[in-house]
Amino acid sequence: MTQSALKESAPMSLPHPSFKRVLLKMSGEVLMGPNEFGIDSTTVKRVAKDIKQVIDRGVEVCVVVGAGNIFRGVSGAAEGMDRTQADYMGMLGIIINALALQNALEQIEVETRVMSAIPMSAICEPYIRRKAMRHMEKGRVVIFAAGTGNPYFTTDTAAALRASEMNCSAMLKGTKVDGVYSADPQKDKTAKRFDKLTYMDVLTKDLKVMDATAISLARENRIPIVVFNVREEGNFARVIDGTGTFTVVSDK
Ligand code: GTP
Numbered sequence: 001m002t003q004s005a006l007k008e009s010a011p012m013s014l015p016h017p018s019f020k021r022v023l024l025k026m027s028g029e030v031l032m033g034p035n036e037f038g039i040d041s042t043t044v045k046r047v048a049k050d051i052k053q054v055i056d057r058g059v060e061v062c063v064v065v066g067a068g069n070i071f072r073g074v075s076g077a078a079e080g081m082d083r084t085q086a087d088y089m090g091m092l093g094i095i096i097n098a099l100a101l102q103n104a105l106e107q108i109e110v111e112t113r114v115m116s117a118i119p120m121s122a123i124c125e126p127y128i129r130r131k132a133m134r135h136m137e138k139g140r141v142v143i144f145a146a147g148t149g150n151p152y153f154t155t156d157t158a159a160a161l162r163a164s165e166m167n168c169s170a171m172l173k174g175t176k177v178d179g180v181y182s183a184d185p186q187k188d189k190t191a192k193r194f195d196k197l198t199y200m201d202v203l204t205k206d207l208k209v210m211d212a213t214a215i216s217l218a219r220e221n222r223i224p225i226v227v228f229n230v231r232e233e234g235n236f237a238r239v240i241d242g243t244g245t246f247t248v249v250s251d252k
Helices: 028-032 041-055 073-078 083-107 129-137 155-165 199-204 212-220 235-241
Strands: 021-026 060-065 112-116 141-145 170-175 196-198 225-229 246-250
Touching: 021 028, 021 041, 021 155, 028 041, 028 060, 028 083, 041 060, 041 083, 041 235, 060 083, 060 129, 060 155, 073 083, 083 112, 083 141, 112 129, 129 141, 129 155, 141 155, 155 170, 155 212, 170 235, 196 199, 199 212, 199 246, 225 235
Parallel strands: 021 060, 021 170, 060 141, 112 141, 170 225, 196 246
Antiparallel strands: 225 246
8 A cells, every 4th residue: 555545635537437337335324314214205306316417428327225224234233133133124124215216216217127135026126137237238227125135244245246246337335425534524623535545445444435345345356436425416427527526446
């Protein structure tokens, strides 16, 4: 790791100026908007509009969303619940978020398909890699639901797995801050935002971009991770255009 890689500087261009296909990863908390729980319909509509802006640029988009606005498996386990049971409840929470997002996208005429890692054929399609590819080639937004279908794996890991399987040009991690900082910017005013980092920087400095399994998977498959603020309207498209503020994690 070089110190220059960690230096803060002006917004930079992404390694892939023209994206063919990207995966957007959002935590479930994004969908609760200003509330403390659940799904805020205004926010879901805004997120859907942001996704449409990117689809309209000819970029293929798939989405992985978490469930923290409904149920957090890790917290459930911390409170004494069996971890696997808690994780399965989290996966069901993801399905609810995926259906809400699908509904909002369809209301603005964006074709979508929800594909679940846990087959629930009355509600959505089962995840089939080749079918997901075909959907995206046809311009549909594919929402991957239920994580990897396994307990103990985070939605970040599910995102890295699907981004790898889908040959995505990048994985865009939408958070509440505009990149990766040296410390929590909400607690430490001296925290600096990094423009770029290597996967190893993130792992060795424990920078909490994503969990280690997700970072390792992205690293092995050379998928850049772009961390940006998804709560600000239009930011997803700005990142795609290379004009927004973000941090890129890659092997360079
Ligand atoms: P192409 O025909 O390949 O373009 O894709 P398509 O998704 O339009 O065709 P398909 O006949 O597979 O699906 C038609 C509709 O049924 C779509 O809205 C799918 O999301 C939905 N669908 C397909 N398979 C399932 C399933 O297993 N469960 C549920 N609930 N819906 C499904």
